Amino acid sequence: MHFMYALQAAWQSRNSLLCVGLDPDPARFPAHLQGRPDAIFEFCKGIVDATADLVCCFKPQIAYFAAQRAEDQLEALIDHIHDRHPHTPVILDAKRGDIGSTATQYAVEAFERFRADAITVNPYMGRDSVEPYLEYADKGVILLCRTSNPGGSDLQFLEVGGGERLFERVARLVANDWNASGNCGLVVGATFPAEIARVRQIVGDMPLLVPGIGAQGGDIAETMQAGGNSAGTGLMINSSRAILYAGSGEDYAAAARRVALETRDAINAHR
Amino acid sequence: MHFMYALQAAWQSRNSLLCVGLDPDPARFPAHLQGRPDAIFEFCKGIVDATADLVCCFKPQIAYFAAQRAEDQLEALIDHIHDRHPHTPVILDAKRGDIGSTATQYAVEAFERFRADAITVNPYMGRDSVEPYLEYADKGVILLCRTSNPGGSDLQFLEVGGGERLFERVARLVANDWNASGNCGLVVGATFPAEIARVRQIVGDMPLLVPGIGAQGGDIAETMQAGGNSAGTGLMINSSRAILYAGSGEDYAAAARRVALETRDAINAHR
Numbered sequence: 001m002h003f004m005y006a007l008q009a010a011w012q013s014r015n016s017l018l019c020v021g022l023d024p025d026p027a028r029f030p031a032h033l034q035g036r037p038d039a040i041f042e043f044c045k046g047i048v049d050a051t052a053d054l055v056c057c058f059k060p061q062i063a064y065f066a067a068q069r070a071e072d073q074l075e076a077l078i079d080h081i082h083d084r085h086p087h088t089p090v091i092l093d094a095k096r097g098d099i100g101s102t103a104t105q106y107a108v109e110a111f112e113r114f115r116a117d118a119i120t121v122n123p124y125m126g127r128d129s130v131e132p133y134l135e136y137a138d139k140g141v142i143l144l145c146r147t148s149n150p151g152g153s154d155l156q157f158l159e160v161g162g163g164e165r166l167f168e169r170v171a172r173l174v175a176n177d178w179n180a181s182g183n184c185g186l187v188v189g190a191t192f193p194a195e196i197a198r199v200r201q202i203v204g205d206m207p208l209l210v211p212g213i214g215a216q217g218g219d220i221a222e223t224m225q226a227g228g229n230s231a232g233t234g235l236m237i238n239s240s241r242a243i244l245y246a247g248s249g250e251d252y253a254a255a256a257r258r259v260a261l262e263t264r265d266a267i268n269a270h271r
Numbered sequence: 272m273h274f275m276y277a278l279q280a281a282w283q284s285r286n287s288l289l290c291v292g293l294d295p296d297p298a299r300f301p302a303h304l305q306g307r308p309d310a311i312f313e314f315c316k317g318i319v320d321a322t323a324d325l326v327c328c329f330k331p332q333i334a335y336f337a338a339q340r341a342e343d344q345l346e347a348l349i350d351h352i353h354d355r356h357p358h359t360p361v362i363l364d365a366k367r368g369d370i371g372s373t374a375t376q377y378a379v380e381a382f383e384r385f386r387a388d389a390i391t392v393n394p395y396m397g398r399d400s401v402e403p404y405l406e407y408a409d410k411g412v413i414l415l416c417r418t419s420n421p422g423g424s425d426l427q428f429l430e431v432g433g434g435e436r437l438f439e440r441v442a443r444l445v446a447n448d449w450n451a452s453g454n455c456g457l458v459v460g461a462t463f464p465a466e467i468a469r470v471r472q473i474v475g476d477m478p479l480l481v482p483g484i485g486a487q488g489g490d491i492a493e494t495m496q497a498g499g500n501s502a503g504t505g506l507m508i509n510s511s512r513a514i515l516y517a518g519s520g521e522d523y524a525a526a527a528r529r530v531a532l533e534t535r536d537a538i539n540a541h542r
Contacts (some may be wrong), residue, residue: 023373063369063376069384071342097393098334098366099420099482102294105334113340122368124395124415126422144395149370151397154444155437160429166437173425211370 001082003117003140004183006089007207010056011233013087017271018264019209020051021093021240022060022077026068028245030252040065041073043252045080047244050253051260052085057118057236059091059209078115089117091209091236095144097122103132111136118142120187120209123170130178137181140207145170145199148189148212168198175203185209188227190218190237197226205229207236213263214242220263224270232271239263272353274388274411275454277360278478281327282504284358288542289535290480291322292364292511293331293348297339299516301523311336312344314523316351318515321524322531323356328389328507330362330480349386360388362480362507366415368393374403382407389413391458391480394441401449408452411478416441416470419460419483438466439473446474456480459498461489461508468497476500478507484534485513491534495541503542510534 011017024040033039048058058081065074078090092114096106110119110133118140121130133141146156146167156167164172167188174184186203188196190212199208208227212218220237227235243263247255282288295311304310319329329352336345349361363385367377381390381404389411392401404412417427417438427438435443438459445455457474459467461483470479479498483489491508498506514534518526 061369061373061376063367063373063380066342067376067379067384069342071337071340095369095393096334096366097368097395097415098332099418102332102334105332105338108338109334113338122366122393122395124368124393124426125418125420126425126427128420128422129418130422144368147370147396147400149396149399151399151401154397155395155441156397158431158437158440160431160437166426166429166431169429170426 001087001089001117002138003089006087006117007056009087010089014053014056015268016054016056016264017233017235017237017267018055018260019057019059019091019236019238020047020055020243020260021211021238022047022058023064023240023244025064030249032250038073040068040070041076044077046253047256048081048085050257051243052088054257054260054264055088057089057091059093059238061093075114082115091118091120091140091142092116093120095120095122097125097129099125100128100132103129107132107136111139120144127178134178134181134183137183140183140185142185142187142209143170143174145186146188146192146195148191148216148218152189167195168202171199171202175206179206187211190223191216193219193222193226196223200227200229205231205234207234209236209238211238213237214239220266221270224267228271237267272358272360272388273409274360277358277388278327280358281360285324285327286539287325287327287535288504288506288508288538289326289531290328290330290507290509291318291326291514291531292482292509293318293329294335294511294515296335301520303521309344311339311341312347315348317524318527319352319356321528322514323359325528325531325535326359328360328362330364330509332364346385353386362389362391362411362413363387364391366391366393368396368400370396371399371403374400378403378407382410391415398449405449405452405454408454411454411456413456413458413480414441414445416457417459417463417466419462419487419489423460439469442470442473446477450477458482461494462487464490464493464497467494471498471500476502476505478505480507480509482509484508485510491537492541495538499542508538
């Protein structure tokens with residue numbers, strides 16, 4: 001699968017800019033899954049099967065699997081998405097960042113072991129720390145730019161000369177230099193609509209992954225106003241907890257579908 | 272184990288500022304280990320047992336294990352270090368960085384699952400992305416500051432106002448704010464001695480993890496001149512490939528010991 005083409009196709013065919021984040025927290029699983037050795041896989045599979053026709057992509061967060069020694073369940077989950085829901089891109093949310101030789105290992109982890117179609121990457125270590133991912137030209141490389149958390153301002157909002165703040169410099173570096181193969185995207189939090197608009201101005205039609213609606217408080221209308229591209233797409237608007245934990249019983253997947261549908265439609269109402 | 276106390280004790284009792292980085296690349300293993308299902312563990316165990324009395328800490332790089340689906344061997348390796356070489360701190364080189372709820376999961380991965388004594392963390396997402404690690408007050412939290420790779424300058428060397436560059440701002444934030452529990456350190460590459468000196472000036476006696484000697488070209492004399500603290504310690508000078516692959520035969524561990532000893536002594540010659 002070519003990530004960028006598959007994403008474009010999913011935006012169109014599913015009429016959706018919604019990304020469902022898969023952050024499985026066993027403490028919040030419904031009772032009938034508690035204690036099962038494959039609970040993480042089964043929980044996420046339920047969410048995926050109930051929402052796949054409503055999303056432009058899925059985004060499993062590797063930390064939730066790693067904390068539970070459940071890398072095998074993450075492998076099985078991504079295999080399941082590829083097998084049962086073809087043409088649905090999977091972004092491995094890993095936010096890796098290391099020197100080239102180590103980044104090469106992380107790229108193998110993400111793209112070969114886990115078979116992800118894209119990965120999130122931290123730009124702090126600069127271009128050569130990102131190149132090993134970029135070399136997989138059919139894979140997506142989504143760089144942190146302006147993150148949705150309060151501390152995001154500590155460094156990203158610093159003025160770095162030329163009238164730019166650090167997140168703007170990252171956006172410009174990625175758009176003008178790192179994106180030579182056209183396989184880059186950026187993470188820009190929904191909690192900062194003015195900065196989404198600024199990033200959109202810098203990067204043209206590049207896809208933006210936007211976390212922060214739902215539990216983190218970002219506003220859908222403002223996000224759409226600020227971030228849509230010239231084709232009325234260009235966004236992967238992520239929701240995790242609000243969808244995953246919409247229900248707490250055996251019908252959790254149906255509850256997740258209802259919230260995913262509402263969220264997709266709320267997004268589309270502003271396109 | 273309390274990381275900072277154990278590190279202080281190891282500096283003194285082993286008379287060493289050397290950190291051996293464990294970056295196991297199966298393609299470079301000696302023939303007698305090739306193809307064994309536990310080759311990664313056995314290779315690293317050989318290195319650890321041959322060098323533990325010469326080091327102030329070990330630093331396994333998780334990417335090399337993750338790329339090989341070998342998290343179980345990483346668990347076994349760290350258990351082995353704790354069991355057979357007590358009081359030898361283990362830094363999990365993971366360079367994680369994510370919002371608080373996700374960072375909490377990564378902290379569980381590093382400190383509870385893998386039983387590491389310290390972790391490397393990326394500062395790009397700011398203070399709340401680091402707090403979940405800091406809350407483990409007996410664990411070390413080592414923030415990327417000035418990395419040893421060429422692209423390190425892309426962002427870290429930008430001027431951010433007040434006469435500071437980004438890496439200096441990170442050093443100051445960590446020293447004056449994030450280090451409230453006294454459990455922080457910084458990563459500063461040996462390839463930039465002037466910047467090691469500048470960071471030392473900002474952070475006082477804080478421990479610095481210094482990669483970049485050996486394969487990456489950093490100079491020991493310059494590093495010691497620039498980075499030593501008032502006690503003649505304060506540094507964890509990392510060498511990985513030059514020690515791990517000093518030999519290529521069944522005697523690879525003895526060869527590693529010879530190079531580790533030379534490196535430790537070369538460092539001590541400049542204390």
